Amino acid sequence: MPDVAIEVEGLSKSFGGRKVVDNLSMRVMRGQIYGFLGPNGSGKTTTIRILCGLLTPDSGHGTCLGMDILTQARRIRERVGYMTQRFSLYQDLSVRENLEFVARVYGVPQPEAAATEALKRLGLEGRGDQLAGALSGGWKQRLALGACILPGPDLLLLDEPTAGVDPQARREFWGQIHDLAAEGLTVLVSTHYMDEAERCHEIAYIAYGKVLAQGTVQNVIAAAGLSTVTVDVKGGQGHEVGHLVTQLGRELSAQPGVDMVAPFGNALHVSGRDAAALEAALAPFRSDTRFVIRADVPTLEDVFIHLMGRSKDEMR
Ligand SMILES: Nc1ncnc2c1ncn2[C@@H]1O[C@H](COP(=O)(O)OP(=O)(O)OP(=O)(O)O)[C@@H](O)[C@H]1O
Numbered sequence: 001m002p003d004v005a006i007e008v009e010g011l012s013k014s015f016g017g018r019k020v021v022d023n024l025s026m027r028v029m030r031g032q033i034y035g036f037l038g039p040n041g042s043g044k045t046t047t048i049r050i051l052c053g054l055l056t057p058d059s060g061h062g063t064c065l066g067m068d069i070l071t072q073a074r075r076i077r078e079r080v081g082y083m084t085q086r087f088s089l090y091q092d093l094s095v096r097e098n099l100e101f102v103a104r105v106y107g108v109p110q111p112e113a114a115a116t117e118a119l120k121r122l123g124l125e126g127r128g129d130q131l132a133g134a135l136s137g138g139w140k141q142r143l144a145l146g147a148c149i150l151p152g153p154d155l156l157l158l159d160e161p162t163a164g165v166d167p168q169a170r171r172e173f174w175g176q177i178h179d180l181a182a183e184g185l186t187v188l189v190s191t192h193y194m195d196e197a198e199r200c201h202e203i204a205y206i207a208y209g210k211v212l213a214q215g216t217v218q219n220v221i222a223a224a225g226l227s228t229v230t231v232d233v234k235g236g237q238g239h240e241v242g243h244l245v246t247q248l249g250r251e252l253s254a255q256p257g258v259d260m261v262a263p264f265g266n267a268l269h270v271s272g273r274d275a276a277a278l279e280a281a282l283a284p285f286r287s288d289t290r291f292v293i294r295a296d297v298p299t300l301e302d303v304f305i306h307l308m309g310r311s312k313d314e315m316r
Pocket residue numbers: 015016020038039040041042043044045046047
């Protein structure tokens with residue numbers, strides 16, 4: 001098994017003359033959890049489908065699990081577990097029946113024993129007889145993951161696996177993903193949740209089909225070169241403070257040097273790429289006792305919103 005699980009270069013794909021994946025290159029090491037982030041419609045699903053040989057790119061080349069994505073698509077698919085955005089198991093079969101069915105379709109030896117093993121591994125033992133359709137969102141995702149890993153793949157492609165799932169179920173799901181990665185499984189996962197991005201070994205931020213940032217979370221934050229301050233708004237009661245927050249946000253947004261303003265309760269996160277220009281914009285407010293301005297570290301969310309704004313400007 002090669003140490004590099006995915007290595008692709010210059011992938012492009014258009015639909016109806018519109019480029020949805022644009023010169024995309026990436027590399028994922030075996031046993032890594034690699035996160036795909038980016039706005040809706042930015043080409044994440046299309047890229048995932050190219051990687052597992054379900055779609056052919058218009059240009060570009062590369063390997064997945066050491067096999068050529070252009071010529072060995074069928075063999076790649078045999079080694080990949082793909083969890084799509086839609087629940088694709090049978091709602092009117094029980095949890096156990098679904099797992100046994102998947103085991104049979106994939107030719108897993110002793111399907112019944114394999115299903116029992118999967119139930120155990122996923123903490124689904126007590127739910128074997130329950131209809132899949134009656135499971136809550138979190139349990140459905142767990143079952144879908146179980147079905148994906150049952151044939152023993154080397155790579156998991158998870159397309160927004162936890163969308164709409166509550167925080168505790170998401171946390172448990174991520175615990176399982178980490179356990180699987182520790183066993184040597186490579187995981188490529190798309191998500192819109194920042195906390196999940198932070199749980200990946202590496203991430204790629206994709207917008208309009210292009211990779212705008214790639215690397216560890218720390219690298220991505222540092223590479224954005226953002227300066228961020230938090231302005232705590234004091235004084236006044238209830239909605240008065242809220243009004244002041246909104247007003248200050250508007251004034252700051254209009255200043256050169258301020259790229260982004262976001263309210264968090266009675267505070268504002270203010271970011272910009274030019275630290276001196278950002279400070280110049282804030283200077284007039286420093287003497288106002290209603291505002292406490294302190295340097296802060298940019299969050300991944302600050303960085304993503306900033307990248308999204310920039311890519312929108314570039315598209316205009
Ligand atoms: N088979 C297809 N035919 C035509 N257009 C398509 C096809 N598949 C995807 N698209 C379009 O390509 C664009 C990228 O879609 P894709 O599903 O890859 O984005 P995404 O980043 O996964 O989005 P989301 O976060 O919403 O899942 C979208 O505008 C989508 O409508």
